[in-house]
Amino acid sequence: MRMKILVTGGAGFIGSNFIRYVLKKHPDYEIVNLDALTYAGNLDNLRDAEEQAGSGPVSRYRFIKGDIGDAALVSRILADGIEAIVNFAAESHVDRSIDNAGVFIRTNVLGTQVLLEAALRLRVQRFIQISTDEVYGSLGATGKFVETTPLSPNSPYSASKASADLLARSYFETFNLPVIITRCSNNYGPFQFPEKLIPLFITNALSDQSLPLYGDGLNVRDWIHVEDHCCAIDLVLRHGRAGEVYNIGGNCEMTNREITRTILQELGKPETLIRFVKDRPGHDRRYAIDCSKLCQELGWAQKYDFKTGMHNTVTWYLDNREWWARVKSGEYMEFYKRWYGDR
Ligand code: NAD
Ligand code: DAU
Numbered sequence: 574m575r576m577k578i579l580v581t582g583g584a585g586f587i588g589s590n591f592i593r594y595v596l597k598k599h600p601d602y603e604i605v606n607l608d609a610l611t612y613a614g615n616l617d618n619l620r621d622a623e624e625q626a627g628s629g630p631v632s633r634y635r636f637i638k639g640d641i642g643d644a645a646l647v648s649r650i651l652a653d654g655i656e657a658i659v660n661f662a663a664e665s666h667v668d669r670s671i672d673n674a675g676v677f678i679r680t681n682v683l684g685t686q687v688l689l690e691a692a693l694r695l696r697v698q699r700f701i702q703i704s705t706d707e708v709y710g711s712l713g714a715t716g717k718f719v720e721t722t723p724l725s726p727n728s729p730y731s732a733s734k735a736s737a738d739l740l741a742r743s744y745f746e747t748f749n750l751p752v753i754i755t756r757c758s759n760n761y762g763p764f765q766f767p768e769k770l771i772p773l774f775i776t777n778a779l780s781d782q783s784l785p786l787y788g789d790g791l792n793v794r795d796w797i798h799v800e801d802h803c804c805a806i807d808l809v810l811r812h813g814r815a816g817e818v819y820n821i822g823g824n825c826e827m828t829n830r831e832i833t834r835t836i837l838q839e840l841g842k843p844e845t846l847i848r849f850v851k852d853r854p855g856h857d858r859r860y861a862i863d864c865s866k867l868c869q870e871l872g873w874a875q876k877y878d879f880k881t882g883m884h885n886t887v888t889w890y891l892d893n894r895e896w897w898a899r900v901k902s903g904e905y906m907e908f909y910k911r912w913y914g915d916r
Contacts, residue, residue, distance in 0.1 A: 574601070575601040575602065575603070576601075576603070576657060577603040577604075577605070577655055577656050578595070578602060578603070578604050578605070578656070578658070578659060579650060579651065579658045579659070580592055580604055580605070580606050580661065581641050581658070581660045581688065582607075582614070582641075582661035582662030583604070583607070583608050583636075583661065584606065584610060584614035584619065584636075585608070585613050585614055585615075585618075585662075585665070586613070586618075586665075586762075586764050586766055586769075587760055587803070588661035588662075589615075590762065590799045590800060590802075591659065591661065591806060591807075592604055592606060592619060593619070593622045593625075594800065594803040594804070595807060596626050597625065598807065600633075602633065603634070604626075604633065604635070605634075605636075605637060605650060605653075605655065606634070606636045607641065607646075607647070607650060608637075608638065609640045609641070609662070610638055612905055613664075613665065615764075617899075618764045619636075637650060641660070641662045641684035641687060641688055642680065642684040643687075647688060648695065651692065651695040651697060655695070655697060656697065656698050657697065657699035657700070657701070658697055658700050658701065659701045659806065659810060660700070660701065660703055661703045662684060663680055663681045663703075663733075663734070664676050664677045664680050664681060664730070664733075667730045667731070668768070668853060668912055669730075669768075669908065670729035670730035670733070671728065671854060672911070672912060674729035677730055678729075678736075681730075681734055681736070681737050682736045682740070685737040685740055685741065686737075686740050688700075689740060689752070692744075692750060693748050697750075700741070700744075700750060700751060700752045701752075701753050701754075701810055702752060702753070702755070703755055703757075703806065704734050704738050704754050704756045704757075705731065705734050706756050706758045706795070706820070706822070706860050707726060707728070707731035707857065707860070708724045708725075708726050708734050708756060709722045709723075709725060709726075710724075710727055711725075711858045711860070712858070712860060712861055713858070713859070714859070716861070717861040717862060718756075718820060718860070718861065718863060719820065719863045720817075720818040720819070720866060724738070724739075727855045728855050728857075738754050738818075741754055742754070742816075745815065746816075751816075752816065753813045753816070753817055754818045755806060755809055755818075755820075755821055756820050756821065757797065757802050757805070757820075757821035757822065757862075758794065758795035758796065758797055758821070758823055758860055758861075759794040759795065759797065759823075759860070760797055761797075761798060761799065761882065761883070762886055762889075763799070763885075763886065763889040766900060768905065768908075768909075770794075770832060771832065771883075771886065772897065774832070774833055775836055775840070775890045776890060776897050776901060778840050778842045778846055779840065779890070779891070781842070783847070783848040784833055784836075784837075784847050784848060785850040785913055786829055786830070786833060786849050786850065787851075787852045787853045787856060788849075788851075788852035788853075789849070790828065790829045790833065790849065791828045791829070791830060792828065792829050792856060792858055793826050793827065793829075793858070793859040793860065794826070794827065794832075794860050795823050795824070795826050796823045796825045796827055796832075796882075797821065797825065797875070798875075798876070798877035798882040798886075800876065800877065801823065801875045801876055805871075805873050806821075808867075808871040808872070809867075813870075813871065814870075819864075819866060819867045819870075819871070820862050820863060820866065821862070821864055821867055822861070822864040823875065824862075827879070833847060835883055836883075839884065839887040840887065850916035851915075851916040
């Protein structure tokens, strides 16, 4: 069955991996990628996907530079036969939301509302809101997040994502817009912007720079390879039930210290590179996801174990030094100096 999908934020980490995944898996799908190309958006992430999709009028892929908050632009795009929206577009970095929250509200909350409204008016048949496990807040030593866990966001980033979830839910309840929300745990893999823990520490270690570990380094995250996340979203898009929430997780709880040691071992670098720094304010202690609903209802299963996934990821950063050296510059380095300078 052919489908024409609007992917927003498709030039970022997960969005670009999703576009590559869908173009390969579904030869009859068409994708329009709407992305504002913020510091995190990079068309280099999609060069191979563009080639795969062909060029000219027969191409199954089209890029449009623009903001999801631009109602007129979004309506024009949807009017051109879009059947489904997968909304990845967001400000995604917790530390930046502590540094400056305004743009998180503009994109993650107001931008999502613009998309929902346009989807309603133009009768889009499927709206997948890509959310995060961070909306649930922090866990103690035991237990896992389930889809009915109350929302308790602790950072401006997670508060903006929780707000978007509530808006998405309201468009289903009030207007019957076929919305589905996915909440995934921490992703890793190729093309992740090197501000996030794993690519930051890989690229710093490759440059023999220190690895700034927050607090005691014992915060726990549940890691999933980005391709497994993309596979889950594809299943939700095709078979998920409207109005539902689906958790997505990696069954892989690790402390930040364990992650750091894995990276240093993979690269043969010394532990003396680790620098314990002042903690992130409001730092959630532990995340763990129960994704049995996704497995039982939609038949999702993970392909990557953490060891293989991390080995492939470290190798990817070793092989793509040019890619990360280019993005680890300019505005990002100004943020880096400001954020880590006094820690
Ligand atoms: P990213 O920062 O790598 O990419 C975000 C993309 O959105 C960029 O290409 C950027 O240019 C684009 N964008 C930002 N503002 C925009 C706007 N106003 N209009 C159009 N495009 C805009 O983020 P990511 O890590 O790929 O995350 C993608 C989505 O998945 C986000 O919604 C995030 O909340 C969610 N998520 C991420 C993770 C993770 O571990 N990275 C886990 C769970 C959920
Ligand atoms: O859980 C899903 C979320 O995962 C997504 O919604 C977010 O978009 C994504 O950024 C990620 O959020 P985290 O805050 O968990 O990811 P980050 O890579 O920033 O941090 C992971 C852990 O590592 C966290 O406990 C903080 C710690 N950390 C991070 C950085 C950048 C450090 O100790 N030092 C660092 O320099």
